[in-house]
Amino acid sequence: MKQSEKVGIVMSCIGNVIWFIFGGLFGWIGWMVAGILWSITIIGLPIGLQCFKIATMSLAPFGKEVVYEHTNTSFLLNILWIILSGFWLAVGHLISAVILCITIIGIPFAGQSLKLAQVSFMPFGARIERVR
Template identity: 40%
Template sequence: MRLLLNIIWLVLAGFWMALAYVLAGIICCVLIVTIPFGIASFRIANYALWPFGRTIVDHSGTASVVGNVVWLVFAGWWLALGHLVTGIALCVTIIGIPLGLANFKLIPVSLVPLGKEIVPAP
């Protein structure tokens, strides 16, 4: 079931959202100071491509809280808005409801990506 959901997700939402994360990561890596944000963005892009069967574990510390505030102001709210709009559009159909819920699950990660680890779901 996870494989089927991931394939449908990839076609309907995953590719476009992952592309947005990659674009944010490239912009962050061009600016030398924000390379940690770029790495986090690439990590979340990988998760946005294939989310079912994996989950996020929080390992936040003081430095990641400060970095997450900066990320939220410059890129996080744009990505969260993309997940919100895509999630609402997917929830219009019955088949798209699990995919829309997955989009809503990615909103907190898009807002504060630093200090997060992607692990296989139990």
């Protein structure tokens, strides 16, 4: 492992710890509540499972990226998702991003919040990958 990779891993870890303390927990709770509510019905179970996947990213977003693979099914599920749940999660992440942009130190965290806001609008067809 190269020295630059080690530094990147350490910086991601530090960023995730600070993120967790200053707001990541609230985003995680929002995604978990949405996942639990969707999982109550059998029809909503695939949507709930996607919420749980994104909740893990919401808890520690540094060092992760979202890759999209669009299909017709994911398009229809995203439309249903935006109407029923995604809008409010996206608004929460956008408000968080605006608050975090107040200070210079908060700008990288605002970027992570904006990444989560984008996923809030289009979670289906999204795959979370670790940045190398």
